Amino acid sequence: MKPNLPVDPARIAADIDGLAALTEPDRPWTRRAFGPMFLEGRAFLEARMREAGLETRIDAAGNLLGRRAGAKPGLGVIMVGSHSDTVPSGGRFDGIAGVAAGLEVARALAAAGVTLDHDLEVVDFLGEEVTVFGVSCVGSRGMAGLVPEAWLARRDADGRALPEGLAMVGGDAARLGEAVRADVKAFLELHIEQGPVLEAERVDIGVVSAIAGITRLEIVVEGRADHAGTTPMGSRADALVAAARIVEDVRALARGLAAGPEHFAATVGEFAIEPGAANIVPSRARMLIDARAENRATMEMFCTRVAGIAAEAAAAEGVAIAAPTRVSDAMPTRLDPLVTETLGAACDAVGASRRPMASGAGHDTGWMARIAKAGMIFVPCAGGRSHAPEESAEIADIALGAAVLTEAVIRLDRSLQEG
Known part of the structure; x- marks a missing residue:
């Protein structure tokens, strides 16, 4: 722990440990949005x-907000925070570290006798992780006015509709428009990296430059079912063989793109074959590719190359493959230069080493960037592990991140007025 920081690591630890104690006993750490443990x-x-x-208050989108008034009413809000909901059987630090850091910013400012000109708000967004309704970033999308109307008809496994879930946590689907904010001048989020880079390079802070766009491509291979024992090897239209060729080529393409200076990753995360019997040549294969790119042009190039890979596999293996279908397509989000530069300067001021990074995962910051100057920092996590019971981060690292946020908030309080 670096000396003379304005934050108290013990208070941050108490926040994180207090939340960790509130979990489904047989699945640590599990506190999913819209469930009883989440309410606790x-x-x-x-x-x-x-x-x-x-x-404190809860807005119509179900976000928990804690406000400290600034010296100049009407100037607007500087907001810090993250989310307290978790994935099943994981998430002791994912989101929670950011909420604890936001709380510590408010406490550190109060302890130092600093009153900002802007109002300060600490936020716990509702449902950043995929919820029981099958959707994520519910609260931050609500604050940005980007909750699709169709979402309100979504139901969970018990038949409960999303508006009922919102009511359960103190929100109100009928008043979602009231949750939309135009007064947030800057938003800051701390998060564990969920990757191994900071730990491996022994860097304190990752200053996030962009949140990667996510495109999902579906590829369906149509072959021909035949007897596995009697059909000659050279006379087959094996859908699985063609699909396996595509998987290998997609991996090689992704590795090449990832070797460049910008973030890129691609994964075949869903894969199924039919009819799925040991003695039948596979007649059909379906795969879903999850691709993530910091640069939109790189994503478009990847999609074009994947279409070519599929066509080559079809010709080589004698199968039919339609053009890949874009199942979903989210654009990358560049974070605000003023906030990013301020975070870098704050790192230098508190003595934290830093490096620029793109986020390969989605975050509430991506939605807040639609309505405010938004920025984000990463702190190291053990082995890069996340969304698992083994997820771990050092309190000293989170405290250093909280000190960076505190310094950045003070600097933004001035610079936002200068512009």
Whole structure:
């Protein structure tokens, strides 16, 4: 731990440990949005916010907010925070570290006797992880006014509709428009890296430059079912062989693109064959490619090359493959230069080493960037592991990140008025 930082690691540890204790006992750490453990976590956080002198409320999109008034009413809000919901059987630090760091920013400012000109708000967004309704980033999308109307008809496994879930956590689907914000001048989020780079390079802070866009491509291979024992090897239209060739070529393409200076990754994460019997040549294969790129032009090039790879596999193996279908397609998000530069300067001011990074995962920051100047920092996590029970991060690293956020908030309080 670096000396003379304005934050208290013990308070951050108490926040994280307090939330960790609120979990489904047989699945640590599990506190999914819209469930009873999530509500217990929310009650804990609200109490901690009030202890920090924040005025709390839950908006119509189900976000928990703690507010500290600034010296100049009407100037706008600087917001810090993340999310407290988890994936099943994982998530002791994912999101939670960012909420704890946001809380510590408010406490550190109060302890130092610093009153910002802007209002300060600490936020716990609702449902950043994929929820029981099959959708994610519910709260941040709500704050940005980007909740699709169709989402309100979505139901969970028990038949409960999303508006019922919102009501359960204190939101109100009928008043979602009231959650939309035009007063947030800057938004900052701390998150564990969820990757191995910072730990491996012994760098304190990753200053996020962009959040990768995510495109998912579906490829269906149509071959011919034949007897596995009697059909000559040279007379087959084996859908699986063609699909396996595509998987290998996609991996080689992705590795080449990832070797460049920008973030890129591609994964065949879903794969199924038919009819799925040991004694039948596969007649059909379906795969879903998840591709993530910091640069949109790189993504377009990848998609074009994948179409070519599929066509080559079809010709080589005597199968039919239609053009890949874009199942979903989200654009990359560049984070605000002023905020990014301020975060870098804050790192230097508190003595934290830093490097620029792109985020390969989606975050609430990506949606807040639609309505505010947004920035994000990463802190190291053990082995790059995340979304698993083994997920771990050092409190000292999170505290250093909180110190960076505190310094950045103070600097933004001035610079936002200068522009």
